[in-house]
Every structure is written in structure tokens, then in C-alpha cells.
Amino acid sequence: MSETKEFTVFPFGPQHPVLPEPLQLRFTVDEERIVEVVPNIGYVHRGIERACELNDYRRNIYLCERICGICNFMHSMSYCETIEMITDTEVPERARYLRTVWSELGRLQSHLLWLGLFADGMGFESLFMQIWRDREIVLELTEKTAGHRIHLSTNAIGGVRKDMDEKLIGQYRSGLAELRKKVEAFDPVLRNDASVKSKTVGKGILPKSQAVHLGAVGPTIRGSGVAQDMRTLGYEAYGELDFTPITYDTEDTYARTLVRLDEVYQSIDLINQALSAMPEGPILNKSTQFPEGTAINRVEQPRGEAFYYVVGNGTINLERVRVRTPTLANIPPLLSMLIGHEIADIPPIVLSIDPCISCTERITHVKGDE
């Protein structure tokens, strides 16, 4: 006669030292080994989609920018692109390049932030501080561009609000060269250090077939060897720049870390390319037409593909705005990655998808009185 096995259930989050975001995962464990994971989100629902419907469509640029603090520029950019698609507004060439530069600057600071948080999640405090110190270079460039450290607020429907002069372009070039040197200094630690490798190599395996089946996006799917990158669609100036998506075939947390680390170099290259190829000219093509019609748009954010769907009815308010952020797509792959691992491996694996729960929450279920 077989004995009935006893499992332990314990919650991880929403308040946890390694989780900067309120995500709860309920783990069922057999001693140290994870048997089942159930996610629970809904702690930070903000009702942004509904607010977008009630707001003036031009004010929504600044509301969409606040969906995510880290990818703020890309959110406002993709919203503006979607409205531009509906109203057939042509964006000036220089504005397209400026948007590309600022998108990549956002990706740089997001990846550096993540690499730091990841080091912190492993308990590698000194690396965390070093990476965040180096990230300041990017934030200073952002401040020089737009006047704020994080929120650029430079997007407008039909172009951008701020231009870059030669002096600022020079500062960008020297700042990025300095950043490259600093990244090269900590690069071998993330790539070769035995303690980092012991936490990442072979942990959180996401096989290629499963990554595709569960719909992973961004560095998560690229770490499983699938070259899926929305930038290859050629939106803004990406079509004119030379780059290939970075992929790794080892399918584990280590691969996802290296994808992000290599993308830091790629972003620096892309900004330099865009700055060299940027033509002179106007930066804003003002459109006064109210949007009437439907459009969808996909952009590659630091965490993966973001999806925008906008329906306009010819008035100042929009009928529907739907946003799907990359973390929503990456939660099912995360759950499959965790099964079979030990409790001590949870923080690096959960962090390896770069969860951003506040941008993900779109629906909340309120229990009625009944």
C-alpha cells in the first residue's frame, strides 16, 4: 500500500526582497523541489485602459507613458504610432531617428537596471551597485535630452517635441563610449564567474518548442534560440539600421542573462548608427484630425513585444485602447520553467523573465456580494 505524500504550499511575494513588483506565486513543494506553481496578480490594477477611453486622445500620450516607468518612451511611442497609423500622419525622417535613439536609450537603462537587480537577487551586492552606478551615465544622457531622468515625455502625435543639437550628439557619443568601457569591465563577471554560473547555468530551462508553444517574447524567447525580435519589422528607423537579433541556444537563465548583456552592446551600436545616419529636417508634423478607424501596432520593448490596439470613432475620445505588455506573455513560460527546481533557485529564475507586473495588470476580478 502506497503512502499519501504530503506537500507544502507556501507563498512567494507580493512582498519579497528580490521582487520589486507585487506578484504572488504560490508554490507547492515536495521537500525542496517545486511541484506546482500558481500565479496570483491583481495587486496594482490601475484601470489605465478605461482612463484612456475617458481622456482626450492627445493627453493619452502621457498616460500611456506611465503604464511602465522603465519603458516609458516606448509606450508613448507605440501609442503615437498607432494614432499616426489611424490618421495617416507621416512622421518626419529626423523624428523617426530620434525615436529610435531614445528607444534604445530606454532599452539600455532597462537592461542595466535588470542586470543590477539580477545580481542583487543572487546576493551579489557589489556587482549590483557597480552596474547601477554605471547606469547613471544613461540617466544623465536622458536628463540632458529631455530634462527628466526617467520620463522623457518627448513624444507627440506626428513626431517628437525635442531636438538634439551637435553638442548633445557629441555628449551622447562620449557618454556611450564611456558606458561601453564600464560594461566591458563587469562583463566577465556575469559571463564567467563561478558563483553566478552556479545560480544560472542549467536553471529555469525553457525548451525552444515550449517557448514557442507558450508564447514567450523578448529576451526570454531569444534565450531559447528563437530569433524573434519586433525591431526586425522595421518600424521607425530600425529598417535602415544594421542589426541581427541576439540569440543563445542553452535555453536557461544563463542564456537569458547573456542575451540582455549582449543587447547592451547592441543598443550602444544602434544609437551610434542612428546618430550617424540621422538626417536634418523638421521633427514634428502636426496632425489635427481626430482618429477614426482601427489600428494595431507591435514594438519591441526591453522585456519583449508590446501590443497596442486602438479604436477611434472620430471624436476627441477613443472608443477602445488595448495594451498587452510583454510580461503577460512571459508568465506562462515562467511557470513551466520553475517546475522541478529547488526553492533556492526561485529568485534568479523569476527574475530571469524581468517581470514588470504593474504594466501587466489589465483586468481585476472583484468578488460580488452574492
Added chain:
Amino acid sequence: MPKMLWNVLRNLLSPPATVRYPYVKPEPEPGTRGRISFDIEACDQCQDCERICPSAAIKVYPEEKRIEYDPFRCIYCHLCVENCMQRAITAEEVVRSPEYEKVKEIFEEG
């Protein structure tokens, strides 16, 4: 190991990466989007700023020539500063200091 020693020595002898804040105040970057104020004499009460403000932080009362500005709703995007035809909104490069009470700022004649 020699590389590590070199790093240790360099970090020991180099100044800290942070600024000694209360004693040394960092200079704001040129173009920093800081606090704003209204010049009611120059204002022609057109309400453009009220219409354009993404966070509805500005309320203009044309009959009374009065502007109510809520600095706690303001997101400091400076759209109003760029769009004011009369150049009646002044932008500063200094970030607003924290306060204990949420009070609206009222600008009126006299």
C-alpha cells in the same frame, strides 16, 4: 587576483561616486523640467494651457482673471510652457521641493 587588487586599491583611493548631498547641491542640467509659475499680467485668459494639460492641473477662470494651479497633479511635461502664446508661463530649472500640505497655487491680479 592582481586585477582584483588593482580594483581594490583604485576604489580605496578614488572619491565616492555619489555627491555629498546636503553640503554639495548638484547643479541642474540645462533644460531640466522644473517648477512653473504664471504671470497673470501677461496672460490673456485663452485657456490653452487648461485644455492641453495632460493631468488637468491648471484651471483658468477668465471672468475673475484667476488661475488655479495644482503642483501635486502636475507631471512637469512643460506642454503648457511650450504652447502659451503670450509666454506667460515661466519654467524654472529647479525641481520643486517637497511639502507637507497639498495646497493649490492661486495666481490672480493685484
